[in-house]
Amino acid sequence: MLEVDLSLERLLFNLNTLAELGEEITSPKDFTRVVKSSLYMVMGSFAASKGAIFQYDSEDQRFNAIAAKGLSDIKGAGFKLSKEAVKEIVKFNKPIDLKGDPAHAALLGPAKAELEKASARVLAFLVVKDELLGVISINEKFSGQDYTVYDFQLLSVMAQHISFSLHSHTLLTKLMHKYTENKGLYENLRRIYYDTIHAFAAAIDAKDAYTKGHSHRVSAYCTVVAREMGWSPDEIEGIRISGLLHDIGKIAVDKSIINKASPLTSNECRELNSHPVIGYEILSKIKFPWKGIPMMTRNHHEKVDGTGYPDRLKKAEIPLGARIMALVDAFDAMTTDRPYRPRLSFKEAMDEVRENFGKQFDPEVVQPFISVIRKEVLGEVENPSIVPLLQEHLDSVTVNRLLEGFPGIS
Template identity: 35%
Template sequence: MIEERTKLVHAFGALAELGQEVANRHNFQETIRTSLHLISGALGIMRGGVARYSRYGHELNMLAVRGLGDDFPLSLSLCLEDERQFLTNGLNPIETSHARVLPFFQVYDRSFESRRIELFVPLVIRDEIVGAIFLGEKATGETYSSYEKEIICAMGRHIGVAVAQRNLMAEIERQTAENRKLFDDLRTTYNDTVKAFAAAIDCKDKYTEGHSVRVGRYSEIIAAELEWGTAEVEGAATAGYLHDVGKLTVERKIINAPYRINAKESAELNKHPAVGYEILQPIHHPYTDVPLAAKYHHERLDGRGYPDGLYDREIPYIAKIVNLADSFDAMTTDRPYKARRQAPDVVEDLKRNAGKQFAPELVTAFLRGMLREISGDAKDKKFRRLLGREYMETEGMVPLLRKTLNEMKPTSSLTYIAASVGGDGPRH
């Protein structure tokens, strides 16, 4: 009686340790190895193994073995009859000598007998076989008592839960990887579509061919200089590519007019930001603010832009980026009524209009990117590809950019104008 009590105390100590081991979520393999040690040590079992069940392969694959020798199979297959019987049996230990009616025990009889496997415990968790425990003879040489089988059942439940959790995690990881791949494919498709769309927008305007694509690239440069994340930089590029989508509804003769358009034509053209917003708004973009960039890319910090005459902080940040990129492209490409301006002149213009039309920190980021490229600090020659080498390497550009950057004010002084002067608060 006293020995039975001591045995129970020892076994419960091992059961408690097993619970802790499973809950601690160490390395899974190590947890299973330790679990096997704990069962063996709790009841004085000479050898054994723990296997995980693959429901795809219908086989038990060994995760941990002790004393089973090199000739014991590391993978044991189950037939449907075995599976059905094990599911019915649940976690109760099966005596291998009494179960030879099942195909599983007939097939592996020799292996079990040579290593004296006496008990087989199917790990059935939530009506699913997740694994199995194989247990050899006890060091005492006695048969397993009913209370020892109950302890094995309790310990098996812990191990089964650990295996089931691991299976679940593996399934989640697999599905996450699959979803990530699907998302990446979708994003690539979206980005390719956006670029194709940008090319289509530009086709309408023969004088500004490639404008949307360039604005996308400049927006990307600015966002990258601001050290935004990859997705945000892609979002900025997309906003640039699609900023003029509203021009698709503007008459071609107005867009292509080889002269300064009149007031009526100008009013028609100026509708394109709002139209662009209407086109882009219903689309579920992977990046936020793409429609807002289209709507507000002609707004200015000083409130003199259109369509809504917003002030500094009322203008979405992405729209400020696209505005700078759009204006820069307009200044650096030939138009029917105006030749492209020289690079130093453009830099001066950006500086002069920083805080009026452009956000100063964006001008700073843009010019800093330009300087890094011209001075050789940046490997990627983005500006050179978009503007041409000669244009970018105009004499005196490096000192001019350094001087301009030194003189740039970090933020706009107009930030609070809308609230203090406008009196009617922010408009959205």
């Protein structure tokens, strides 16, 4: 190692390089580019023609090349160090001169020969808080001059700068890995959650041979009407789930009552009509991420004139979601076969809606419902939800004629 010969020009050059290195490692540039630029700065400062930066993988105790210059075929190159060597190197925490410091160079064991094959002369290990993160390797100076004490001090400072960059990147990588892992777990949970809800809906519909798919249709119809009414995506998701579960209380109702073709006795009627309250009791025990699901279930048989059940609520007292559900639930019941009657045509169903406009059904809900049907018939909706399920062809002329004179519809 030579003694120091410092000129003002040299000090300024090195000071400028340190300032640029600081700027580089805190820049938002791509990590690969930052590492490459940092290596070039180190090599340029000492006029080295061959150099590399290796990142340390503590799991397999291996250093892997992440940047190199002047060395061909460095891809996949690397070397291993023993745990003891790593411990000693961290403790020493100074650049190692492979030629001039045989005692510390010996710590590298078989890796020394591998590094020398890559023309390494000086190694500067990258250590942050006693954690080994990597190493910078550079060869002899191009000028043929030897490394000085000052060079080792400068290299040590530059290595500290680069260590911080590598440390931040390592932390970020670990964080991203954890985030991806958690995201995957969350997605799994979410899938299980939705699968469970769909399984419930299927179980509900399975009790009634005639209402196969009823819960899914009510859910889909609720969704499009709520969207038409300008609900937020979160509110729409809430009513979609609510639609799937609105008849969950029927699980407690005897199957023979649900499927009875003849008129129900008063006791049977009472039992069947208990399903909104039973559903409410089941769902109110579940902490849903969306608001109002238990109440939409409880009140989906209320009528705006106050003659519905179970709470005989009037228009404004009924949650809006329950008013949407009341309309689409009745509409689907009318347009599908029932044990006691065949399905009604679209015209017949809309006549019923017109008949009960402002009595059973809320005009504020009927209007967007009709608007959605019109848009679907005109092909203005990308994925229509109601019209394709009606089992009859509807065109705009027919729909306009059917809806002519509908209260509140222009």
